[in-house]
Amino acid sequence: MNLKQLSHMLALSQTTVSRALNGYPEVSEETRRRVADAAKRHGYRPNPSARRLATGKAGMIGYVMPTGASVDIDPHFVEFLSGLGDYARGHELDLVLSPTTADDEETTYRRVVANKQVDAVYVSSPRPADRRIVLLNQLGLPFIVHGRSEGLDFDYAHIDIDNEAAFHDAARLLLQLGHKRIALINGDTSQTFAIFRERGARKALLASGLSLPPERIRSLAMTEENGFRAANSLLRGSEPPTAILCSSLIMALGVVRAIRDLGLSIPGDVSLIAHDDVFPWLKPENFSVPLTTTRSSIRAAGERVAERLAARISRQETEPRGEVWPVDLVVRASIATAKN
Amino acid sequence: MNLKQLSHMLALSQTTVSRALNGYPEVSEETRRRVADAAKRHGYRPNPSARRLATGKAGMIGYVMPTGASVDIDPHFVEFLSGLGDYARGHELDLVLSPTTADDEETTYRRVVANKQVDAVYVSSPRPADRRIVLLNQLGLPFIVHGRSEGLDFDYAHIDIDNEAAFHDAARLLLQLGHKRIALINGDTSQTFAIFRERGARKALLASGLSLPPERIRSLAMTEENGFRAANSLLRGSEPPTAILCSSLIMALGVVRAIRDLGLSIPGDVSLIAHDDVFPWLKPENFSVPLTTTRSSIRAAGERVAERLAARISRQETEPRGEVWPVDLVVRASIATAKN
DNA sequence: GTGGCAAGCCAAAGCGCTTTGGCTGCCGAT
DNA sequence: ATCGGCAGCCAAAGCGCTTTGGCTTGCCAC
Numbered sequence: 001m002n003l004k005q006l007s008h009m010l011a012l013s014q015t016t017v018s019r020a021l022n023g024y025p026e027v028s029e030e031t032r033r034r035v036a037d038a039a040k041r042h043g044y045r046p047n048p049s050a051r052r053l054a055t056g057k058a059g060m061i062g063y064v065m066p067t068g069a070s071v072d073i074d075p076h077f078v079e080f081l082s083g084l085g086d087y088a089r090g091h092e093l094d095l096v097l098s099p100t101t102a103d104d105e106e107t108t109y110r111r112v113v114a115n116k117q118v119d120a121v122y123v124s125s126p127r128p129a130d131r132r133i134v135l136l137n138q139l140g141l142p143f144i145v146h147g148r149s150e151g152l153d154f155d156y157a158h159i160d161i162d163n164e165a166a167f168h169d170a171a172r173l174l175l176q177l178g179h180k181r182i183a184l185i186n187g188d189t190s191q192t193f194a195i196f197r198e199r200g201a202r203k204a205l206l207a208s209g210l211s212l213p214p215e216r217i218r219s220l221a222m223t224e225e226n227g228f229r230a231a232n233s234l235l236r237g238s239e240p241p242t243a244i245l246c247s248s249l250i251m252a253l254g255v256v257r258a259i260r261d262l263g264l265s266i267p268g269d270v271s272l273i274a275h276d277d278v279f280p281w282l283k284p285e286n287f288s289v290p291l292t293t294t295r296s297s298i299r300a301a302g303e304r305v306a307e308r309l310a311a312r313i314s315r316q317e318t319e320p321r322g323e324v325w326p327v328d329l330v331v332r333a334s335i336a337t338a339k340n
Numbered sequence: 341m342n343l344k345q346l347s348h349m350l351a352l353s354q355t356t357v358s359r360a361l362n363g364y365p366e367v368s369e370e371t372r373r374r375v376a377d378a379a380k381r382h383g384y385r386p387n388p389s390a391r392r393l394a395t396g397k398a399g400m401i402g403y404v405m406p407t408g409a410s411v412d413i414d415p416h417f418v419e420f421l422s423g424l425g426d427y428a429r430g431h432e433l434d435l436v437l438s439p440t441t442a443d444d445e446e447t448t449y450r451r452v453v454a455n456k457q458v459d460a461v462y463v464s465s466p467r468p469a470d471r472r473i474v475l476l477n478q479l480g481l482p483f484i485v486h487g488r489s490e491g492l493d494f495d496y497a498h499i500d501i502d503n504e505a506a507f508h509d510a511a512r513l514l515l516q517l518g519h520k521r522i523a524l525i526n527g528d529t530s531q532t533f534a535i536f537r538e539r540g541a542r543k544a545l546l547a548s549g550l551s552l553p554p555e556r557i558r559s560l561a562m563t564e565e566n567g568f569r570a571a572n573s574l575l576r577g578s579e580p581p582t583a584i585l586c587s588s589l590i591m592a593l594g595v596v597r598a599i600r601d602l603g604l605s606i607p608g609d610v611s612l613i614a615h616d617d618v619f620p621w622l623k624p625e626n627f628s629v630p631l632t633t634t635r636s637s638i639r640a641a642g643e644r645v646a647e648r649l650a651a652r653i654s655r656q657e658t659e660p661r662g663e664v665w666p667v668d669l670v671v672r673a674s675i676a677t678a679k680n
Numbered sequence: 681g682t683g684g685c686a687a688g689c690c691a692a693a694g695c696g697c698t699t700t701g702g703c704t705g706c707c708g709a710t
Numbered sequence: 711a712t713c714g715g716c717a718g719c720c721a722a723a724g725c726g727c728t729t730t731g732g733c734t735t736g737c738c739a740c
Contacts, residue, residue, distance in 0.1 A: 002726055013690045018728060026688060048455045049393040050726035053695050056389075060436070067425030072620040075415040085407030085439030094457070095437040096400070099425030115388045117434070223621040250621050253593070257628055280412040281563040281590050288597055342696055353720045358698060368718060390696035393725050683740090690733075695726105703720075710713080 001044045010038055021046070052116070061088075061309050062096045062118030064108050064132075071102060074222065075250070076277055076298055080124070080146065083302020091310060106135055113139050119313045122146055122305050125191050126158075142312040144305050147193055148322070155320035157312065159304055163193050166294040166327035167200035167245060170273045173292075173329065174243040175208045178338035179271060183216040183241035185230045185251055194219060194247065197275075201245055216241055220251075227254025235262055235270070242338050243271040249282055252291060260288075267336035276330075290332035296325060341384045350378055361386070392456070401428075401649050402436045402458030404448050404472075411442060414562065415590070416617055416638055420464070420486065423642020431650060446475055453479050459653045462486055462645050465531050466498075482652040484645050487533055488662070495660035497652065499644055503533050506634040506667035507540035507585060510613045513632075513669065514583040515548045518678035519611060523556040523581035525570045525591055534559060534587065537615075541585055556581060560591075567594025575602055575610070582678045583611040589622055592631060600628075607676035616670075630672035636665060 007017040012035070020027045020035035027035075038044075052058055067073065081095075088095060096118050100108035109132065112118060120142035123132050130149040133156055145158035167184075174182050184201050187194040198219075202212040215237070218230035227246065234241055235258065246252045252274035259270050266272055266289045276284050276293035284291035304323070311317035347357040352375070360367045360375035367375075378384075392398055407413065424435060436458050440448035449472065452458060460482035463472050470489040473496055485498035507524075514522050524541050527534040538559075542552040555577070558570035567586065574581055575598065586592045592614035599610050606612055606629045616624050616633035624631035644663070651657035 003728095004726075014727080015691080015729080016689055019689095022728085028688060031688080045451075045454065047393075047726050048457065049389060049396075049398075050695090051728075053387075053389040053393045053697085054726080054728040056695080058389075065421075065425055067422055067429055069426070071422075073418050073422050073425075074621065075418055075619075077421075078413050078415055078418040081405075081417075081437070082407055082411075082413050085405055085413075085437070086409070089407055089439040089441060092451075093439075095439070097421070097425070097435040097437065099429040099433075099435070101429060111385075111432075114385065117388065225621075225623060225626050228626060253622070254626070257626075260628065279415075281414065281565075282593070283565060286565050286568060286594070286597075288600065343698095344696075354697080355699080355721080356719060359719095362698085366718060371718080387696050390725090391698075393727085394696080394698040396725085681740100683738105685738085686736095688733105688735085691731095693730075694728085698724085700723075701721095704718090705716105707716090708714095710711100 001042050002047065003044075006039060006042065006044050010035060056116050057313075058116055058118050059092075060094045060096050060118045061306070061313075062098060062112055062121040063124075064105060064112065064121065065097045065099050066102050066105065067099045068101050072221070075279065077124070079277060079279060079298045080302040080305075083297075083299035083304075084122075084306045085302075086299070087303045087306035087310070093306065093310060105132060109135055109139070113141050120144070120309045122309060125193075127190055128192055128195065142309070144309050144312065146301060146305055147191075148196075148324075150192055150195070155322070157308065157317070157320050157322065159301060159308065159323040159325070160193075161296045161301070161325045161327050163196035163327070164200035164203075166275065166296070166329070167197040168204045169200075169329050170245055170292075170294050171201040171204035172207075173331075174245075174271060174273065174335065175204060175210070177243075177271065177335060179243040180210060180338065181216065181239060181241045182210075182212070182243045182245065183234045184212060184218070185227060185234075185244060185246045185255060186217060186219045187222050187247045189219040197245075197247060222248040222251050224250055224254040224257075227251030228258045229254070231255040231258035232262070235259065235264065241270070243335070244273070246272065246274040249274055249276050249279065249284060249291070249293075252284075252287070253282075256287060256289075266334050269339075271335040271338075273335060284330070285332060287334070289334050291334045292332045293330050295328040295330050301325070341382050342387065343384075346379060346382065346384050349382075350375060396456050398456055398458050399432075400434045400436050400458045401646070401653075402438060402452055402461040403464075404445060404452065404461065405437045405439050406442050406445065407439045408441050412561075415619065417464070419617060419619060419638045420642035420645075423637075423639035423644075424462075424646045425642075426639070427643045427646035427650070433646065433650060445472060449475055449479070453481050460484070460649045462649060465533075467530055468532055468535065482649070484649055484652065486641060486645055487531075488536075488664075490532055490535070495662070497648065497657075497660050497662070499641060499648065499663040499665070500533075501636045501641070501665045501667050503536035503667070504540035504543075506615065506636070506669070507537040508544045509540075509667075509669050510585055510632075510634050511541040511544035512547075513671075514585075514611060514613065514675065515544060515550070517583075517611065517675060519583040520550060520678065521556070521579060521581045522550075522552070522583045522585065523574045524552060524558070525567060525574070525584060525586045525595060526557060526559045527562050527587045529559045537585075537587060562588040562591050564590055564594040564597075567591030568598045569594070571595040571598035572602070575599065575604065581610070583675070584613075586612065586614040589614055589616050589619065589624060589631075589633075592624075592627070593622075596627060596629075606674050609679075611675040611678075613675060624670075625672060627674070629674050631674045632672045633670050635668040635670050641665070
C-alpha cells in the first residue's frame with residue numbers, strides 16, 4: 001500500500017493525503033480524520049526511502065564507531081547503547097553504526113553527512129580540542145557529545161557527568177579520613193574524562209596542602225590487567241599510597257587482586273574508591289570488600305542523549321547547551337581512617 | 341555532484357554513466373575508463389537514498405536489539421560488534437540497530453523488512469525453535485544466526501561454536517583428573533548455547549557412568565553476582581562438587597569469590613573451568629589462580645558473520661549453510677586431581 | 681455586485697538514482 | 711544489395727514520497 005493507492009481509494013490527491021498525515025494545517029479536520037482512519041485500517045506506512053529522498057531526512061541517528069585490531073570498544077559502550085535503546089525503542093528511532101579506523105574518522109563523518117545517512121550523531125569519549133566536534137560543528141550536522149572536550153572556542157551540545165567534582169569529593173573524603181598519600185589509577189588521559197578526574201583529585205589534595213605527584217598517578221586503558229599492574233607498581237614503591245582512587249570497576253578488580261597478592265588488606269592497609277558506571281553484571285557491593293564508589297549510570301546518560309538528539313532533530317532544542325550531572329558518592333566498606 | 345551533472349559534463353547519458361559505474365557490460369571499455377576517471381576526479385558518489393529508492397537495496401545490515409528495563413545487553417555484544425566492525429569497516433557496510441522490546445520483536449522485524457531498511461540481518465542468542473528464524477525465513481530476508489536454534493524443520497545459515505564438544509571435553513578432563521561430583525554453572529537455558537553446554541557436560545559424565553543431577557546445575561543470567569550465588573549454594577550443599585564448570589568469565593569472578601569466602605582453595609578444594617569469550621579487559625590468565633578455559637573469540641565470530649552476511653547480500657553465498665567452530669581447551673592452574 | 685481573502689484541495693515537478701525499451705551504425709552473412 | 715545481429719549509446723519511465731504553485735469555492739466588506 002503506497003500513497004498513490006491510498007489517495008486513490010480516498011478519492012483525494014496525494015498532496016492532501018500526505019499533508020493530512022503529516023499534520024499540515026491546510027486540510028480540514030474531517031478529511032484528516034478520514035485519511036488517518038483509512039491509513040490505519042490499511043496499515044499504510046510511508047516508504048522511508050522515498051520520504052528520505054524527498055526530504056533528505058533519514059529518521060536515524062548515527063554513531064561513528066572506531067574499530068580496529070588495536071581498538072577495543074569497551075563494555076561501557078554497551079551500557080550506553082542500552083540507554084539509547086530505551087529511548088529510541090518507543091520512538092521508532094534507529095541507530096546507525098558506521099565502523100571506522102581511528103585515522104579515517106573524519107572521512108567517515110564526511111561520508112555519513114554527504115550521504116545524509118542520519119539526522120544527528122552522538123560523539124563519545126571526547127579528547128581535548130576534539131577534531132570531530134570541530135568538524136561536526138562546521139558541517140552543521142546536529143550532534144551531542146557524551147562527555148566534554150576542552151579548549152574549543154565555541155559551544156556545543158553535550159551531556160557529561162561531573163568527573164572533577166566526583167574525584168574531588170572522593171579524594172576529600174580520603175583526606176578527611178587522614179590519608180596523605182593518595183594515588184590515582186586513571187583511564188587514558190588523552191580523554192577528557194580522565195583529565196577532569198585527575199584535576200578533581202589534585203585540587204582536593206592541594207586544598208589540604210598536599211600534592212598528586214606523577215609517580216602516584218597511573219593512566220592506562222581500563223582493563224583488569226592494567227588495574228593490577230598499576231596497583232602493583234604503586235604499592236611496591238618506596239612510599240606506597242594508603243589510599244587509591246580508581247577510574248573503573250574493571251580496573252578495581254585488578255587493584256583488589258594486587259592488594260591481596262601483596263598480603264595487604266582493604267581497608268586496613270589500603271583504602272579504595274572506584275568509579276562505578278553501573279554495570280548490571282559487576283556490582284561494587286559484591287566485591288570481596290564492598291567498594292566505596294563514585295556512581296553514575298552510563299545507561300541513564302545514553303537515554304538522555306537519545307532524548308536530546310531527538311529534540312535537536314525536531315528543532316525543539318537548538319542552543320548548544322551543555323548538561324553536567326552530579327555524581328553520587330556511595331560509601332561502603334572499602335575505606336577507613338589512615339593508620340599512621 | 342550528481343549523476344545528471346556528471347553525465348552532462350561527459351556528454352553522455354545518465355544511463356551510460358550509471359552502467360559504466362556499476363560494471364554493466366554494454367559500455368565500451370574506453371567509455372568506462374573515462375567515466376570512472378571523471379567520477380573519481382570530481383568525487384562523485386551516488387546518492388544512497390536515491391539508489392535505494394530505485395533498487396530497494398539499503399547497503400546496510402541490521403540487528404534487532406532487544407532492550408528494556410529488565411533487559412541487559414551483555415558485554416559479549418560489544419565484542420561481537422567489534423568483530424563485525426572489523427569487517428564492515430573496510431567495506432563501507434553500516435550496521436543498523438533497531439531497538440525493540442522483547443514482545444515486539446516480530447513487529448520490529450516486520451517493520452525493518454517492510455521499510456527495506458537493511459539487506460540482511462543477524463540474529464543472536466537463539467532459543468530453541470526460535471520464532472525469529474522462522475519469521476525471517478518466511479519473510480525472505482537474508483540472515484545469519486550467531487549460534488544455533490533447535491527443532492526447526494528447515495536449514496538456515498548460521499555460525500556457532502561447538503559448545504557441546506567444549507563442555508564435553510572440559511568435563512572429560514575433570515573426570516580424568518578423578519573428579520566425580522562435577523557441577524555446572526550455566527547461562528540461562530532458554531538459550532541454546534546453554535543447552536548444548538549442559539548436554540556436553542552430561543554426556544561426558546554419562547560416559548563415565550556418572551550423572552549430572554539437577555541439584556548440581558545452576559542456570560542463570562551471567563553476572564558476577566549470580567556466579568557467586570550459584571557457587572555458594574552448590575558448595576554449601578551436603579555433597580559439594582569438587583569441580584565446577586562455569587559458562588562465563590564474569591560468572592567465574594563470582595565463583596572464585598564464593599570459593600575464597602568459604603575458606604576453600606582453587607584447585608586444592610575445587611577445580612574450576614570457565615568458558616572464555618575473550619574479552620580484552622578480563623583475562624583468565626590474570627585470575628588470582630589462572631583459569632583453565634574453553635576459549636573462543638566472539639570477536640572473530642562477529643567478523644565472520646559480517647563477511648558471510650556480505651556474501652549473502654551479493655548472492656555469492658546462497659545455501660543455508662551452517663558453520664560450527666571448534667573450541668580451544670586451554671589448561672591453566674585452576675584444575676587439579678580430585679582429592680579423595 | 682465586485683474585489684479580496686481564506687480554506688481546502690489538486691496537478692505536477694522535483695529528489696537522484698536504476699532500468700526498460702529503444703535507436704543507430706557497422707559488420708559479416710546471404 | 712539486403713538483412714540480421716550486435717555493440718554501444720540514449721530518452722524516458724519508474725521508485726514513492728514531499729512541496730511548489732495554483733485553482734476553486736464560499737464568505738465578507740464595501
